[in-house]
Amino acid sequence: CMVSTTQLLLNSHADRHDLSDSFVSGEEDNGGSLLSNKNINNEINGNWLSSSSNSIHEARLKAKAKRRLRKNSSRDSGRGDSLSDNGDAVRGTAVAPTSPKSKLLDRKSRLGKGRGLPKKGGAGGKGVWGRSGEVYGPEEVDEKDPNYDEAQENCVYETVAPPLEEKDFEKTVSPIVQEYFEHGDTNEVAELLAELNLGPMRSEVPSLAVSLALEAKASHRELTSRLLADLCGSVLSRSDMESSFDKLLRELPDLVLDTPGAPQLVGQFIARAVSDQILSKSYIESYKGRVGCQYTRAALDRAAVLLKMTMGGLRIDNQWGAGGGQRPVMQLVKEMNLLLKEYILSGDIKEAERCLRDLEVPHFHHEFVYEAIVMVLESKGDKTFKMVLQLLKALSASSSITVDQMRRGYERVYMDIAEINIDVPRAYFILEQFVDQSFNTGVIDVKIRDLCPCRGRKRFVSEGDGGVVKLESY
Structure with a gap:
């Protein structure tokens, strides 16, 4: 056994050496004919049935030929040696090697070129949206499509708001009007109303705005009149206003x-509407002879009287007799001067207090104090002095004018007294007297009194008078 095993190994080594030499030297044909004449059915499932040297030699030749075939097919793409169908080794045949399945379906370039970008610029393949920035033309409708509907071919789709119902009208429009009383921007109200589908409730907007203004301040009524004038034509028609x-x-x-x-307030609204040309001039005349309610008659009479007064120069836009923070400063100053002059003539402190409160400018009351003191400095006699002092005392006691506004009014007079003294030579003397009296009556405190300026140069009488100071010459 040992002798046969040793002999088998030696034969195997010799056979390997002979096989390599035979293929290199071009003796493949002899080996191929030898393999074809041998019976190679001695291998089952990789196990050798016989251990003879001839069987081992034949199996090794076949395995080496297969390895060479696989190597040449992948490297030379058909060039070199190959095996025929019966296992014969053939050199230089034109039999094309079969590619692996993974490479057969691979569509990538095998040249090693390319920039790594997607194919067709990302516009091809399943489930893609197409190339970025690509604009598609109008899609042609296929009339043979079973889902084709001729009625939907020229349809136009748009968002439509449902008409506003009567139960939702007041709670939808009232916040818009209330917010308008705060900002006073009629354009914003027009945009908000345009977004609503008012439908038949369109004519209810002016009546709702006027109803809210009746319970509000005078400045809000003025804003309501401006709102109606701006809405007429753009959002509402004249027929809507009349109804x-x-x-x-x-x-x-x-x-x-x-x-x-x-009744009086509605009459003023009607007169203002006729003046702003949102109601026809014949609107009041159309009610003659067919009015049975006393309140309606009073409102129409009030409107007719105001319209007749406009012929004499009265401006309808001033009928509310009030200002507000949105009115120009010069107009507020003018109204305060008229208020003071009316008070000097009538002497009615309550009426003056009511008019000042109706101006609705508590942040601007220091201007009223300033104008009142300047009126005292420019007046002649003690009447204006005493009446203005009584008015400031009453307004301070009722807190119509706050302490801060009173202080600012006095300080403004202190700052401008040098310029006032140019036109009124006795301004310093009158101011000192008025400040002392204001302190004694409790209108101002000691701090404001001590801030009162005085002239630096004091004039004296002649030496024969004993050097007494002339108080009137301050």
């Missing part, structure tokens, strides 16, 4: 319960 005021006149018996002066 809305007709409704207000019919509802006057109910409005009087909450606002006793509703």
